[in-house]
Amino acid sequence: MDKSVLLDWYHTMVLIRRFEERCDHLYKFEGSIKGFLHLYIGQEAVAVGTIAAREEGDHVITAYRDHGHALAVGCHPNHVMAELMGKATGVSGGRGGSMHMADITKTFWGGYGIVGGQTPLGTGFALAEKYKGTDRATLCYMGEGSTNIGYFHESLNMAGVWDLPIIYVIENNKYGMGTEVSKASAEPIMIEKVKAYRIPGERVDGMDVFAVYEATKQALARVRAGEGPQCLEMMTYRYEGHSVGDRTRYRTKEELALWRDEKDPIRTLQLECTERYGIAESEMLAIQEQVMEEVEESVRFANESPYPDPSTLYDYIYPVQEEPLTLD
Numbered sequence: 001m002d003k004s005v006l007l008d009w010y011h012t013m014v015l016i017r018r019f020e021e022r023c024d025h026l027y028k029f030e031g032s033i034k035g036f037l038h039l040y041i042g043q044e045a046v047a048v049g050t051i052a053a054r055e056e057g058d059h060v061i062t063a064y065r066d067h068g069h070a071l072a073v074g075c076h077p078n079h080v081m082a083e084l085m086g087k088a089t090g091v092s093g094g095r096g097g098s099m100h101m102a103d104i105t106k107t108f109w110g111g112y113g114i115v116g117g118q119t120p121l122g123t124g125f126a127l128a129e130k131y132k133g134t135d136r137a138t139l140c141y142m143g144e145g146s147t148n149i150g151y152f153h154e155s156l157n158m159a160g161v162w163d164l165p166i167i168y169v170i171e172n173n174k175y176g177m178g179t180e181v182s183k184a185s186a187e188p189i190m191i192e193k194v195k196a197y198r199i200p201g202e203r204v205d206g207m208d209v210f211a212v213y214e215a216t217k218q219a220l221a222r223v224r225a226g227e228g229p230q231c232l233e234m235m236t237y238r239y240e241g242h243s244v245g246d247r248t249r250y251r252t253k254e255e256l257a258l259w260r261d262e263k264d265p266i267r268t269l270q271l272e273c274t275e276r277y278g279i280a281e282s283e284m285l286a287i288q289e290q291v292m293e294e295v296e297e298s299v300r301f302a303n304e305s306p307y308p309d310p311s312t313l314y315d316y317i318y319p320v321q322e323e324p325l326t327l328d
């Protein structure tokens with residue numbers, strides 16, 4: 001693995017972590033981020049490792065826990081922060097907020113607030129690419145909780161029947177909003193669940209960016225070889241609550257400590273970089289300092305940006321109906 005690639009992964013993972021820690025503070029103490037805020041802290045290796053493996057033009061679509069994916073596909077932190085504050089300079093023009101980051105120039109189709117809502121849409125991208133005869137794949141991310149939703153099963157069934165070029169990346173962080181996986185899913189092992197649709201699955205250590213990258217590379221190669229849909233079950237953990245305000249009483253401090261203190265994806269990558277690849281600690285410290293500046297710059301940019309002009313309120317939506325609809 002090239003050193004510059006490792007440092008790039010490290011930079012993006014640290015950026016996601018520091019960016020979201022700052023978001024948490026902005027929400028709780030400065031009041032400049034409002035509404036829902038689902039933090040991705042702890043799961044950084046999944047977005048970074050999978051997106052590093054994709055080729056340009058491969059589609060990315062995910063759920064509401066989407067800031068990490070946005071930063072990993074290369075959305076500028078200034079525009080992600082502005083979106084979080086509802087500003088006109090945000091990636092979605094300030095109209096989407098935390099759950100609806102999107103940048104179609106990067107074939108990043110965004111986050112979705114309806115649990116599992118992105119799964120049929122991602123499956124539709126895969127159908128379109130197959131129909132057009134391209135070799136583009138789709139990375140469709142979701143939480144393990146969303147696999148209990150009806151359209152998950154409809155989507156996987158169709159993908160299975162039509163051999164669609166898609167990878168369902170299930171981020172198994174052990175919990176839905178506050179419910180442990182086995183309390184909500186009769187089959188708690190996701191790669192077992194997808195077997196019903198003859199979709200091959202692999203469980204991956206989602207705290208290890210190398211494992212995530214390798215598994216995704218291989219799954220993408222199988223997709224492009226025409227082997228049809230694949231599933232990667234990323235075993236991961238969110239350190240914060242489901243959304244801000246969740247006091248996480250459904251899990252123990254010991255469990256959190258086990259994941260955070262012993263399996264942290266950033267620390268693991270840092271150790272690999274220094275011990276296996278001989279990268280100087282000073283280089284990693286320089287990246288950390290650079291990230292702090294990027295994050296502060298994003299806050300400054302977002303604070304100084306204007307809100308969308310009220311006259312644009314009805315832009316980008318279906319036109320307001322002047323006359324009542326008739327049924328003739």
Ligand SMILES: Cc1ncc(C[n+]2csc(CCOP(=O)(O)OP(=O)(O)O)c2C)c(N)n1
Binds near residue numbers: 113143176177
């Ligand atoms: C259709 C629908 N049902 C319920 C909700 C409320 N809800 C929001 S997140 C969530 C849990 C989803 O858990 P999971 O898919 O594991 O994702 P995670 O939050 O762990 O990333 C629920 C039930 C919703 N947004 N949409």
Ligand SMILES: [Mg+2]
Binds near residue numbers: 143145171173174175
């Ligand atoms: Mg979950």
